[in-house]
Amino acid sequence: MGRDLEKYLRPEVKSTPFCPGCGHGILMNLILRAIDDLQLRMDEMLFVSGIGCAAWIPSPNFNADTLHTLHGRAVAFATGAKMFNPKLKTMVISGDGDLASIGGNHLIHAARRNIDLTVICANNMIYGMTGGQVASTSPVGAITSTTTEGNIYRPFDLCKLVLGAGAPYVARYSVTQPVSLIEAIKKSLTIEGFTFVEVLSTCPTQFGRRNRYDSPTDMLTMLKESCISKQEAEQLTPEELQGKVITGEFSDGGA
Amino acid sequence: MTNIMAKKKKGKPLINRQWCKGCGICVEFCPEDALALDEMEKANLAYPDKCNGCGMCELRCPDLAIELG
Numbered sequence: 255m256g257r258d259l260e261k262y263l264r265p266e267v268k269s270t271p272f273c274p275g276c277g278h279g280i281l282m283n284l285i286l287r288a289i290d291d292l293q294l295r296m297d298e299m300l301f302v303s304g305i306g307c308a309a310w311i312p313s314p315n316f317n318a319d320t321l322h323t324l325h326g327r328a329v330a331f332a333t334g335a336k337m338f339n340p341k342l343k344t345m346v347i348s349g350d351g352d353l354a355s356i357g358g359n360h361l362i363h364a365a366r367r368n369i370d371l372t373v374i375c376a377n378n379m380i381y382g383m384t385g386g387q388v389a390s391t392s393p394v395g396a397i398t399s400t401t402t403e404g405n406i407y408r409p410f411d412l413c414k415l416v417l418g419a420g421a422p423y424v425a426r427y428s429v430t431q432p433v434s435l436i437e438a439i440k441k442s443l444t445i446e447g448f449t450f451v452e453v454l455s456t457c458p459t460q461f462g463r464r465n466r467y468d469s470p471t472d473m474l475t476m477l478k479e480s481c482i483s484k485q486e487a488e489q490l491t492p493e494e495l496q497g498k499v500i501t502g503e504f505s506d507g508g509a
Numbered sequence: 510m511t512n513i514m515a516k517k518k519k520g521k522p523l524i525n526r527q528w529c530k531g532c533g534i535c536v537e538f539c540p541e542d543a544l545a546l547d548e549m550e551k552a553n554l555a556y557p558d559k560c561n562g563c564g565m566c567e568l569r570c571p572d573l574a575i576e577l578g
């Protein structure tokens with residue numbers, strides 16, 4: 255491991271917990287770099303996660319207090335922890351299935367109540383750890399273990415969802431945009447109130463191999479090509495926007 | 510050497526072979542084709558002269574296995 259990140263991991267951690275080439279590993283790297291840039295103290299932070307591959311980003315790897323909770327309930331646990339000890343900088347890191355499908359209600363109500371939490375949602379568009387089932391974030395046409403002929407339902411736009419619920423800081427970037435993503439994570443940690451960063455990630459094992467992205471790099475290339483900026487999106491017709499994902503800041507928290 | 514991406518460090522990538530899982534991401538996306546997987550499927554700075562020190566491999570590695578020295 256790089257020496258500059260060593261101090262943020264527990265000494266007994268000897269590798270990342272992910273499959274080779276998993277996008278969540280890139281996100282883990284970038285979260286630690288954002289924390290390093292801000293010089294935050296790990297003993298003043300609490301990391302909360304639910305269940306799923308993304309929940310292993312902080313727990314039990316980060317050298318801080320980590321709370322690995324029930325499936326879908328990370329935001330609820332984080333709300334309680336924050337009430338008990340408001341001084342702790344509290345960061346929820348979990349996946350799309352956990353935060354948006356199973357825990358969708360906790361997510362919108364924490365945003366509505368503007369609880370002082372940073373929520374990083376690693377969205378790989380599928381339930382990875384539990385066997386590759388369709389999620390509320392899977393694109394139309396996605397082949398999953400429960401939609402073998404392609405998903406017929408449109409996916410949630412998570413940024414619009416939390417924005418509609420009143421979150422002051424909302425951004426979306428992909429793991430293929432590491433510099434922008436580090437900046438967004440830094441802002442989400444600095445702005446007070448409910449801050450939300452949706453991170454488009456990749457699951458080469460469960461999503462990639464079912465959808466003809468044969469390698470981790472193929473999946474990242476697909477993701478890179480589907481991401482466009484807000485400015486680019488304004489120039490496109492609804493037809494041209496099909497299959498594209500808009501990235502950027504959707505609410506800047508007054509910063 | 511100056512580069513906009515590398516704010517703090519200007520060195521060349523050091524690869525931690527224990528942490529590398531050989532996914533090939535750093536190799537595929539290096540703008541200068543300076544990296545390769547070796548016979549053990551570990552990343553390796555095969556062409557050090559090509560590396561411009563941009564640091565993108567450090568940011569893209571999912572296994573925290575690269576650091577610019």
Ligand code: SF4
Pocket residue numbers: 271272273275276277278307308378382383456457458459460461
């Ligand atoms: S199953 Fe998918 S999301 Fe989970 S660690 Fe493997 S590649 Fe990553």
Ligand code: SF4
Pocket residue numbers: 275524528529530531532533534535536551552569570571572573574575
């Ligand atoms: S990106 Fe990291 S894990 Fe993948 S081959 Fe390069 S050094 Fe190894």
Ligand code: SF4
Pocket residue numbers: 521522538539540541542543544559560561562563564565566567
């Ligand atoms: S620092 Fe840049 S040029 Fe050098 S190996 Fe890494 S990605 Fe390639």
